[in-house]
Amino acid sequence: MKTAITVFPGTNRERDMAAAIEKASGSKPDLIWHGESDLAGYDLIVVPGGFSYGDYLRCGAMAGNSPIMRAVKQQAERGVAVLGVCNGFQVLTETGMLPGVLMRNAGLKFICKMTHIRCERSHAPFTGSLNQGDVIKVAVAHNEGNYFADEDTLDRLEGGGRVVFRYSNAAGLVDATTNLNGSQRNIAGILNESGNVMGMMPHPENAIDALAGGVEGLKMFAGLAGTA
Amino acid sequence: MSLAEVEITPEIVAEHGLTTDEYQIVLNILGRAPNITELGIFSVMWSEHCSYKSSRFWLKTLPTSGPQVIQGPGENAGVIDIGDGDTAVFKIESHNHPSFIEPYQGAATGVGGIMRDVFTMGARPIANLNALRFGDPSHAKTRHLVSGVVAGIGGYGNCMGIPTVGGEVNFDKAYNGNILVNAMTVGLARSDKIFYSKASGIGNPVVYVGSKTGRDGIHGATMASAEFTEDSEEKRPTVQVGDPFTEKLLLEACLELMATDAIVSIQDMGAAGLTSSSVEMADKGGVGIELALDKVPMREEGMTPYELMLSESQERMLMVLKPGREAEAKAIFDKWELDFAVVGRVTDTGNLTLMWHGDLAGEIPVAPLVEASPLYERPWEPTPKAGDVDTSIPADMSMSEALKRLIGSPDLCSRRWIWEQYDHLIGGESVKTPGAADAAIVRLPGQKKALAATTDCTPRYCFAEPETGGAQAVAEAWRNITATGATPLAITNNMNFGNPERPRIMGQFVGCIKGMTAAALALDFPVVSGNVSLYNETNGVAILPTPVIGGVGMIADAALSVGLAIPEAGLSLILIGETKGHLGQSIFMRDLMNRTDGAPPPVDLTAERRNGDCVRQLITGGHVAACHDLSDGGLAVALADMAIAGGVGVTMDAAPSNIALHAWLYGEDQARYLVATKDEAAVLAACEKVGVPAQRVGISFGTALTLPGGDTISVEDLAHTHDAPLPNYMAGASWSA
Amino acid sequence: MKANVTVTLKRGVLDPQGKAIGHALEGLGFDGIGEVRQGKLIEVELAETDRKAAQAKLDEMCRKLLANTVIEDYAIEIVE
């Protein structure tokens, strides 16, 4: 299993992501600098979290225009699995690879906390050993995670089974009280139409260690690594 | 060039904050009148902020050595040995005045500055902390300041990708016009890869990297050394705007270059920018430095040598490279899209020589500039001894109501609203996050061992009895680290005080230093770095003396560390340390009885040491399920904290008959801990063996906290009372306890 | 040539920031405050001297980078 993790100026969770993937798969991902334009030969491409270009102007906007994202797009069109987490999700929406946008949190504040997300459908390879209805405890850390799309788009997402995660409580309840950032329909993660690109705001990569953050994120990575 | 011809009048000298005597020294050093650029350099170098002229004499009395100390005060940050070739590099820094004027940017650039201090030493930052003091919650500005400062700290640290894992916040009207924003960073370096600022190698290139220089914060250093008046808010932008994105690139670029052996020395440009960095580098190496100021990357047109030397633009560094390594270094900075310019060279003249398009723009002998820097042994008056306080209370006062009021009060309510705005999880090594333990625990990547870090100070104790307060601040930091199971190793400190020219204020400073010294010696907890912020006054009203202590410790196996949450029912709660029921200067007396007189609890350093060493052994020996030190609010508040965090109730045993119930519950005697344990007998026996007072005070049980006598509050009610006030207040509500 | 580009949220897209500003203004005692919305102003200096060419270029900049047309509208004003 060969994984590429893209790195932009300002990316800052690439090491966390690499550690998670290495822990699950046993193989070290390659960190790929944003100026590269060739991503051939990878089974998985991850656009990790951080503040690419300082989150200036709009989160993900500048990274979305970089050479490496053209390569990511090409590979995605060939069917390679692409995962965007947090800033990576923002980048993927900016490139149009995923619909909608991530707006400023409804509470207007950065939110860092452990939260629960409910898996809405099991979808290889992204959800690993998770089944529909399973709840995992993971971290969020973002200022712009408020998922927005027009109603038609949302209906299309739902209809196509493309909503993968929603913010919930430990019991799997999904409602306004468990919606921590104002996202439409509590959406925390979605798929593209062909199902090989997923974006999510929470950080499963920070839930891979019993002492720090817990291990529930590993359930997801188990699938990515094909070791479920 | 008009500035060159500026005539140096007595007014101009005064505007630069130099006294007549100080100016005379300038004349003696130069043997002539300075030009304006040179005057500016003397002015910032001899400002309180850079020269420590009021505090140096006393700072020198602090204990700074120990087998663990690799680098004490004097470099960008202190360095301690944490075994296996690893070191912890840390320091604390204030950004008080700028944060009052522009809270977001002031706090943000404070965080940026302290991180630069740490990575200049070759360390990758792994943890940020911050100690904050705001005015009365009902003061018109407080809410806006809290909101801006917290957002600014988060904004910078989150973007840098360094977890912010701890800190403290107090509210007191003494800070209405002068808030405190102290930021601390802890980093990791290998002991053979530590970088220092000492310039050497005649002819070696001096290189400027980072952001371009603008007219930011010119005279920022002198601002930080002058009292506030009403109209200082109107002054020209002396506040800088931070660019955490650029600093993140600067961090990565510097660490990448540091992995080679191209660097001779490196110094960040903090307060007084290019001036203090070049002077310090030259002075430490006993060499001269020649700078071609026209080569400095500039953001604005028409900048003068004066402005270039005094600018406090952020996100910049100065380095001396080995000869011939420029291209290699430049390639790294190009990759990270940062400016890189060879701006000068090391010389054998011992002078700071400034060139401007080939002409001499100023020349100052470095050694006299540094050595003649004024040193004042300011007159000081000891703080009068506090008397006894009447600690009686109304006969019908409800102890559970008192507890609810206290845990929902500004100083004791949950800080969740704050730390949820800080990314405290990035890095995946945050073993104990904010609210989970008395000190933050951050593991070393790929290792079992972890660092513990905390910041502490109880300003009301320092105000009442500076010496006790200074000792208490150090002891509390030591205790907070101990309560996690870690071994305290060393401290950094931030001395925040009023105007040192007032003997009473100077007396507070001296008292706190004496207390800190005694405690640091008794606890083997030496000072390895620090910062002084004086003149924290507005219209003649000084802040409370606030010597913030940042403590760092280590635990060999992070898995052995404990938090404060009671994990389950059926555990015994053991109070360790002696309880006399000291109420003077307690939160209880201040907030519920409106009494702020009396002496603070005495600090018995022998007991601190003995009790703490005992607790640490119990924890690392696996006998303890949770531990919390007792501080503000005493036993009842500590129990409530532990119950709320664990979501488990506690039924307290009967109170001792020789102490009033409110003194038992709310007294603030020092050197105490609460531990939750399955092995009550083992814990009591271990304490007895080393002569440490210990007694069971209750057991964990059910879903409510039951005070002695049966007074009961549900943990849910407690949690709500604790959690709601700060978010409500920040949403615009007046303070509701 | 200098231009001001303003980027505002589309009508219908919730603007919590604008709302918070409105609230804060009311909190400060200002009355009669209706809707408040917050957008961005981007000032760009261009070497281009032809107005029409500049307009076209700015339009492209907006579509490619400055605005996210899923939620934002933009307006270009050439000032000199």
Next chain:
Amino acid sequence: MKANVTVTLKRGVLDPQGKAIGHALEGLGFDGIGEVRQGKLIEVELAETDRKAAQAKLDEMCRKLLANTVIEDYAIEIVE
């Protein structure tokens, strides 16, 4: 009455956002880009019908909340 308030960083104050936008535009192949600066646009609806009174009110809002005059300038334009 409706007003547009623009809040911009004072000349000389670092504008990291503007700098980064300028870079990004160049990266996209736009040439001849000079300085780029980013500010805020705040649209306010006011019940006030008197232009002069509105202007005074807006000025106070700017000084009290919308801008920090230590680092920012503001401009008020009444649009209708």
